[in-house]
Amino acid sequence: MSTSIPRPGQHFPGSPPRIEPDRIHVEVDGLLTRARDAASAGDAQDPAVAISRQAQLLEQAHDVLVQALATVDKV
Numbered sequence: 001m002s003t004s005i006p007r008p009g010q011h012f013p014g015s016p017p018r019i020e021p022d023r024i025h026v027e028v029d030g031l032l033t034r035a036r037d038a039a040s041a042g043d044a045q046d047p048a049v050a051i052s053r054q055a056q057l058l059e060q061a062h063d064v065l066v067q068a069l070a071t072v073d074k075v
Contacts, residue, residue: 024068031061 035057038050 019068019071024064027064028061031057031064035061 035054038053038057041050
């Protein structure tokens, strides 16, 4: 006798969330490029402003990756 085992995420209503790895790569790469640009432009502006901008961009890239992982956990 076999009992069906529920798959992760089956208990969520609606269709399962879609993961688009290419979109995630593009978004994170863009944020990292902007963070590198902010670091190299630091000599043209106040270094504290450049570091703050770089930290903000790195945090955004982190948030994109965390959201992607959270979505994968739901699938």
